[in-house]
Amino acid sequence: MASSPEAASTSHQGRSGLSQQRVIELAGALDERLGRQIAFITELDKLKGVLRRSLLIDTSRYENTAEHSWHLAMLALCLAEYAGDDVDLHRALKLVLVHDIVEIDAGDTYIYDVEASRGKEALEQAAADRLFGLLPEDQAAEFRSLWDEYETRDTPTGRFAYALDRLQPLLLNAASGGRSWREHGIAAHQVRAMNGPIVEGSEKLWSLAAAVIDEAVQAGALIPDDDVPRDHDA
Amino acid sequence: MASSPEAASTSHQGRSGLSQQRVIELAGALDERLGRQIAFITELDKLKGVLRRSLLIDTSRYENTAEHSWHLAMLALCLAEYAGDDVDLHRALKLVLVHDIVEIDAGDTYIYDVEASRGKEALEQAAADRLFGLLPEDQAAEFRSLWDEYETRDTPTGRFAYALDRLQPLLLNAASGGRSWREHGIAAHQVRAMNGPIVEGSEKLWSLAAAVIDEAVQAGALIPDDDVPRDHDA
Numbered sequence: 443m444a445s446s447p448e449a450a451s452t453s454h455q456g457r458s459g460l461s462q463q464r465v466i467e468l469a470g471a472l473d474e475r476l477g478r479q480i481a482f483i484t485e486l487d488k489l490k491g492v493l494r495r496s497l498l499i500d501t502s503r504y505e506n507t508a509e510h511s512w513h514l515a516m517l518a519l520c521l522a523e524y525a526g527d528d529v530d531l532h533r534a535l536k537l538v539l540v541h542d543i544v545e546i547d548a549g550d551t552y553i554y555d556v557e558a559s560r561g562k563e564a565l566e567q568a569a570a571d572r573l574f575g576l577l578p579e580d581q582a583a584e585f586r587s588l589w590d591e592y593e594t595r596d597t598p599t600g601r602f603a604y605a606l607d608r609l610q611p612l613l614l615n616a617a618s619g620g621r622s623w624r625e626h627g628i629a630a631h632q633v634r635a636m637n638g639p640i641v642e643g644s645e646k647l648w649s650l651a652a653a654v655i656d657e658a659v660q661a662g663a664l665i666p667d668d669d670v671p672r673d674h675d676a
Numbered sequence: 677m678a679s680s681p682e683a684a685s686t687s688h689q690g691r692s693g694l695s696q697q698r699v700i701e702l703a704g705a706l707d708e709r710l711g712r713q714i715a716f717i718t719e720l721d722k723l724k725g726v727l728r729r730s731l732l733i734d735t736s737r738y739e740n741t742a743e744h745s746w747h748l749a750m751l752a753l754c755l756a757e758y759a760g761d762d763v764d765l766h767r768a769l770k771l772v773l774v775h776d777i778v779e780i781d782a783g784d785t786y787i788y789d790v791e792a793s794r795g796k797e798a799l800e801q802a803a804a805d806r807l808f809g810l811l812p813e814d815q816a817a818e819f820r821s822l823w824d825e826y827e828t829r830d831t832p833t834g835r836f837a838y839a840l841d842r843l844q845p846l847l848l849n850a851a852s853g854g855r856s857w858r859e860h861g862i863a864a865h866q867v868r869a870m871n872g873p874i875v876e877g878s879e880k881l882w883s884l885a886a887a888v889i890d891e892a893v894q895a896g897a898l899i900p901d902d903d904v905p906r907d908h909d910a
Binding site (some may be wrong): 460461462464465468469471472473476479480481482484486487489490491497498501502505506508509511515516517519521531532535536539540549577585611613614616617618619620646647656657658662665668 | 692693695696698700702703705707710713715716717720721723724725732736739740742743744745749750751753754755766769770772773783809811847848850851852853854858869882883884887888891892895896897899909910
């Protein structure tokens with residue numbers, strides 16, 4: 443089943459060793475389609491190096507987007523009962539696994555950084571073109587449609603996935619004592635505005651979010667609404 | 677929907693701030709079941725601190741088990757076509773997401789460390805009892821059955837999930853130039869023995885693994901079989 447030593451030696455000619463590119467070539471030599479899939483899979487490794495603004499609960503470091511995506515998938519499994527009957531749970535899992543892959547090229551945008559959020563869309567579209575474009579065409583289209591469904595939130599499944607993506611950093615920020623909120627000087631009304639869409643994915647999970655936000659204000663981790671000028675756009 | 681400031685103030689009495697425990701209590705006050713789910717979900721954060729022996733492809737650091745689990749889920753999505761028709765792809769996704777959660781208590785065991793692998797089973801069973809036991813009983817049983825199916829590999833779905841879990845570090849090790857293999861002095865026959873079960877999950881993916889192993893030997897990243905005494909148990 444393995445290629446003969448002679449064949450391996452020949453294909454290795456002029457190369458100094460193993461590399462991501464070489465692994466992709468080996469897969470492509472077996473099957474062009476597999477080569478494209480391995481190109482995408484190895485490129486995904488870079489998501490482990492994209493840092494978010496949420497600290498781990500033990501506050502030892504910032505969370506990266508790959509482990510965040512796994513955590514979201516676990517929320518999807520554990521909290522499935524709070525989704526409406528019209529949510530496709532298998533697809534919701536896929537949405538949360540795929541939703542942040544564009545950050546490999548576009549980086550993570552802090553949701554409370556309005557300035558940075560403005561240029562985000564064009565960057566993310568280009569990232570989706572390049573990254574999903576590594577895959578065979580049918581799969582590129584499938585992954586793009588997953589990402590689009592997450593971004594537009596025009597289905598119950600997309601809204602449930604989005605609710606989980608809002609709830610997870612809220613839980614992390616609160617469980618780690620609210621340090622990330624304190625450091626960035628975040629106000630309760632900002633958190634309520636940004637996390638309000640949770641209610642469209644699940645009323646129960648919004649009740650939890652609201653209780654956590656109230657508690658964070660009480661604990662001094664979020665600036666109370668009376669202390670800051672209201673943002674009428676929020 | 678949020679509790680009133682008075683109520684929050686009362687429930688906050690005597691506490692100095694936000695914490696993982698406080699977030700669990702808030703969830704439990706809404707609903708005992710939700711409290712258990714949030715206890716499990718916040719505990720899962722610790723999997724991000726469990727380090728494996730595989731380096732990221734850019735060799736900047738070791739991979740942790742949470743991001744590894746996400747990467748496996750992406751392999752499950754991208755390589756689904758190489759699974760047999762008898763594989764339940766939704767369940768395969770769940771298996772790879774859940775399969776390493778026990779490492780929160782039991783740690784990661786390097787697959788080539790035979791000594792450490794001996795005490796592993798009892799540790800992992802205790803870890804499964806504690807961790808899945810945080811959940812409501814029905815979910816604890818569900819997650820335990822997922823983990824058991826992965827561990828025993830007595831279904832096509834379990835064997836496919838296991839194949840992905842073997843293939844992913846092989847791809848990472850090769851794409852990062854084989855440094856982890858070199859550092860641990862790993863031989864080709866060890867890698868073939870440990871990764872042989874890939875063939876039970878997918879013949880095509882085993883062809884890829886075999887080609888990568890041959891190439892790693894050619895590149896000097898794995899010790900060729902002629903250079904070491906054979907292990908007849910392998």
